[in-house]
Amino acid sequence: MSALEIQHRDPGTLARAGVLRTPHGEIRTPAFVPLATKATVKSLLPHEVAELGYDMVLGNTFHLFLDPGHERIRRFRGLHEFMGWRAPIITDSGGFQVFSMGHGTVADEVKGRAPMGQERMGKILAIEEDGVAFRSYLNGETLFMGPETSMEIQGALGSDIALVFDECTPFNVTREYTQRSTERTHRWLDRCLAWHDARGPEGQLVYGISQGGVHEDLRVESTQAVASRPVDGIAIGGSLGADKPQMYEVVSWATAAIADDPRPRHLLGIGEVDDLIRGVELGIDTFDCAMPTRLGRHGVAVVNDPERRWRVDLTAGRFKDSDEPLLEGCPCPACALGYTRGYLRYLVHARELTGQRLLTLHNLAYLSRLMQRLRAAIAEGTLAATAAALRAGELP
């Protein structure tokens, strides 16, 4: 039985709305999932994240493996207790971060983003059938991560949803490389499922990951290969193309290949406003992305401005004297407390933690309301009109 109860379907698209059930509670879908990379949504406390309307956060297997270590988190009775978030947690597999070390700026390249706030990265020492040896970016220690390691770490973290270990293939490689890599990802998928069957924590859901790059046949094959296994859900990962039209196309190949599959679908690392709208139409149930939190820490706010990718960069000097709010009618603390763009600009320019925090709250509030509107529209049968309004920058 699928963990996702689909309650409403949009007649014109693959969009669906429902409830995803996990050991630590339910997620209203479609949903955006904020990052709690290092056991915290940066600058926020758990109840603040919940009050913004979020049901689930994403923990980072790779970073938590390096520090404080999954065995330590196990001793603290798992990630939920450790970080005080007692609602659902999804953990990525670590594959994306491990392979980002080898592929340089793949994190940005894959998602078609400009580099921003990159972390110091370690170095891949060897990619073999068993997994990847790499050097820790924290202390130079030689570490290893393979399918079993990843599942063991996620088991120790005790997440509600674990993602299998995959090679996140970059955009700028040959079709042959993508094909070989995707086949290995499928072998790793089976090893992950075998490990989880034998030793995974009770109730933890496991999602497979569709790879195949931007090649339609490979992407469809990979998606079907993943769906043919007893996975609890299907995530879409790897290279999604060079631009947004290509990304939507790649995602559409994947979801069309499993259009009738009732299991939940997660789109990895995607979270811009237009991408969320389109992703929902393409049948995605959950999304995660660093965008709202990372942009917030760098002084960029999400606003109703489709012409400028829904962004306003408050570090710009022209806001020094602005007494406008970020977004009229927004219920986030930055707007509800009456803060001006001038004040927020001052705070982010002075690198004040309060500024980073206010923009993080605002950006997450925006995406939460966006998803809430999309869920309601699917339920009410008004998705086409709602999506058009949201795309036009109307989020009342």
Next chain:
Amino acid sequence: MSALEIQHRDPGTLARAGVLRTPHGEIRTPAFVPLATKATVKSLLPHEVAELGYDMVLGNTFHLFLDPGHERIRRFRGLHEFMGWRAPIITDSGGFQVFSMGHGTVADEVKGRAPMGQERMGKILAIEEDGVAFRSYLNGETLFMGPETSMEIQGALGSDIALVFDECTPFNVTREYTQRSTERTHRWLDRCLAWHDARGPEGQLVYGISQGGVHEDLRVESTQAVASRPVDGIAIGGSLGADKPQMYEVVSWATAAIADDPRPRHLLGIGEVDDLIRGVELGIDTFDCAMPTRLGRHGVAVVNDPERRWRVDLTAGRFKDSDEPLLEGCPCPACALGYTRGYLRYLVHARELTGQRLLTLHNLAYLSRLMQRLRAAIAEGTLAATAAALRAGELP
């Protein structure tokens, strides 16, 4: 009439409890005043500061003069509106920061502290009878601050309590230097009062500042000289000695010299737990200090440990596996949410904003409760026993 209504006096000491009235509301005294140096209590929102039990914050004239500029804050209808804190604000005069540039690490030396988190500092170009020319640490611009400038800035900020511009004389100077400097501070005091009389904002209180260093006669003379003017309160500033016993002695000379004066007394830049207890006994009504907020951002928490200056440094490796709370029974979010020292250690070690914030909240919660106990003890006539218990590290 004094802005301070003294409601209770301790029979055994100079301690007193009451209510300090300002244009933006009342402050329950004795009180600790958290720093809102750059128009925010770092990492906190105004309602969080109020919920911790604080009635007033301290804004920094020097930093706000440099960025965003007092004229800009005036256009935003003053500091209260700009930062969304609609309760009392006290602003320092800028003298301490201006003179710290000339005297190097005077900020630490004066307070007998080890250097920590020092800011890049500009440079004094000239100290003259009119004031001080200096170079901005932000952009190298040549700026000037004198008594009238300081009062004008504080007028534009619209603080409830302004401090007069003084030379903060360091510890390591001759008696002659201290004397000359103190005399100039008194001339500046008169110029500040004259400017404020003519052009200061309605209702803004003005405190004079006692200097005189660690010389009993100079300190007493200076305190009396300040008290002889029509100031609304008396702040104690400058060098207070090389160690705590000397600091207490210097403060006691000052407050003894004005023992019967009903006007409020502020002790500048002092806020360690034992100093607050002793300061209250010596008749101080309000204190400000960077300690709780700055230490919090550096991973140090205030706890019931008099042997270690009421501090625990969570960056220490020994807390990696600690499942102890910071402080049993503490109502702050870090303790009330059940966070372990191990988790907090992880956050501060990973430089996570959430960790800085949780320790800021905890440290401010500790000092707020400390002051609340002292106020209650004075009202109930139990100060001696309460002070002894608090000194023994008992904050139930």
